[in-house]
Amino acid sequence: MSNFILVLDTNRKPLNPCTPGIARGLLKSGKARVFRRFPFVIILNKAVLSSPAQMQLKLDPGSKTTGIALLQGEQVVFGAELTHRGQQIKNALESRRALRRGRRSRKTRYRKPRFLNRTRQCGWLAPSLQHRVETILTWVNRLRRYAPITNISTELVRFDMLALDNPEISGIEYQQGTLFGYEVREYLLAKWDRKCAYCSAENVPLQIEHIHPKAKGGTNRISNLCVACEPCNIKKGTQDVEVFLTKKPDVLKRILAQAKRPLKDASAVNSTRWALMNRLKQTGLPVLAASGGKTKFNRCRLLLPKTHWLDAACVGEVEQLEVKTTQPLLIKATGHGTRQMCGTDRFGFPTRHRKTIQIHKGFQTGDIVKAAVREGKKFGTYVGRVLCRATGSFDIATKSGRVAGISHKFCTHIHRKDGYNYAY
Missing domain, CATH: 3.30.420.10 (Ribonuclease H-like superfamily/Ribonuclease H)
Known part of the structure; x- marks a missing residue:
């Protein structure tokens, strides 16, 4: 059960996707051809007037x-x-x-400070x-x-952090409706890595637990909640966390620090x-x-x-x-590589120069190609990403390993480099 195949008509109008079996039949009968590999798209040989x-x-x-x-x-x-x-x-x-900070303390050429390039626009993101x-x-x-x-x-939003700290911010019905508990529980499971906060047990049922018990003035704020396995939850009972973890100061320090730390991914x-x-x-x-x-x-x-x-x-x-x-x-x-023309070592000193020419013999490093070699030591068919050289002797990274010394004459394009790797 693979993805449905996306379909275009001859005018490149998007149509309803079809099953792989139907697409295979259209390709074999010559009624369509492959338009793109990832995602897999076929294009028909005729225009379709009906609305999809x-x-x-x-x-x-x-x-x-x-x-x-x-x-x-x-x-x-x-x-x-x-x-x-x-x-x-x-x-x-x-x-x-x-590297730049390291150059400040070395006797390199002086460059006037540029401060006007530090202005950030409204809505700037890292x-x-x-x-x-x-x-x-x-x-x-x-x-x-x-x-x-x-x-x-x-x-x-994955977690409504304001609503977690103050349930009244979006109405009490939001917290006590059908979704009650899902926001809080999912946040806590992600924050505590789906492990018991006290014994780090994994793959066991976890319960929401108050770090400072409600019986002694603890609140329902998200910073006072964690997840714990049933044995630890029962063993702790209404004890304060400092009393419960008296003999485990390292665990106590970690829990108190992690409770105040916001979830980085969120x-x-x-x-x-x-x-x-x-x-x-x-x-x-x-x-x-x-x-x-x-x-x-x-x-x-x-x-x-x-x-x-x-x-x-x-x-x-x-x-x-x-x-x-x-x-x-x-x-x-994966990106499109680097625009840096001068490579540096780990100390920031130049070691090599990068050439501006990236396309050799019609191919670019990162293209997915099919090489059908019919003679010589490299006899066979290879499919994978190509590493190009100006000499025309390419390397192809296949699933079984890297094959070196393939001539560009045997290579045909399957998918041109677009900054992404694909798999199933």
């Missing part, structure tokens, strides 16, 4: 991975998981910052966070070109939620927003497994779902 059925695009934005789902009515016909590279961007910026917004928008616009999407549903999501929402509205399509608590409620009610793309399918108002695919497309953002 409406489709809905659903998003589950995450700090590291974003779930994407395409729904046709109540059927999930396409799923994808987009892995961001925000941490990679952050590490690269920190490395560059360290590059690692802005990357999340731009990458999601890239795939939203890409899917809009290949599918008849009429509206977008997105998870606006902070990243909350920092970009409105920027993403505003950019989605600029597409001109109706955008519906929902919370992470409702997403989990829908997923648990429908007895679906915990995955990013199924979470996306459960965003918003969902009565029933029929999952037509179990093989989502895995997308990993």
Whole structure:
């Protein structure tokens, strides 16, 4: 049960997706040809005048991975998981910052200070966070070109932090309705890594526990809650946490520090939620927003497994779902390389020069190619990402390993480099 195949007519108008079997028949009969590999799109040889059925695009934005789902009515016909590279961007910026700071204390050439380039515009986001917004928008616009999407549903916020600390902020009905407990429990499970706060037990039923017991003046604020296994919860009872962990000062110190520390992933999501929402509205399509608590409620009610793309399918108002695919497309953002012309060593001194020419013999490093070698020691067919050289002798990274010394004459394009890696 793989993803449905996206279909275009000869005028590149998006049509209803079809099953892989139907697409295979169209390709064999010559009525269609492959338009794009990832996501797999075919284009018909004729124009279609009828209007396609409406489709809905659903998003589950995450700090590291974003779930994407395409729904046709109540059927999930396409799923994808987009892995961001925000941490990679952050590490690269920190490395560059360290090199620049190191040069200040060395006797290098003097450069006048430039302070006017430090002004930040209103709504500025860190590059690692802005990357999340731009990458999601890239795939939203890409899917809009290949599918008849009429509206977008997105998870606006995973945890409503203000509502968690002050339930009255959005009305008591919100906290005591059908979704009661889902927001708080999901937040605590993520914050405490789904482990018991006292014994670090995993894969056991966890209960919400008050760090400072209510019997001794403890509150229901999110900073006073943790998750604990049943034996630890019963053993602690109404004891204060300092008394309960008298013989474990290291555990006590960790719990008190982690209780006050906000959830990093939730902070990243909350920092970009409105920027993403505003950019989605600029597409001109109706955008519906929902919370992470409702997403989990829908997923648990429908007895679906915990995955990013199924979470996306459960965003918003969902009565029933029929999952037509179990093989989502895995997308990993890798970037387009670096614009740095001069490579440096770990001390910041130049060691090599990068050439501006990236395309050799019509190929670029990162393209997915098929090489059919019919003679010589490298006899065989190889499919994978290519590493190009100016000499025309390429290397191909296949699933079984790296094959070196393949001539460009045997290579044909399957998918050109676009800054992403794909898998199933």
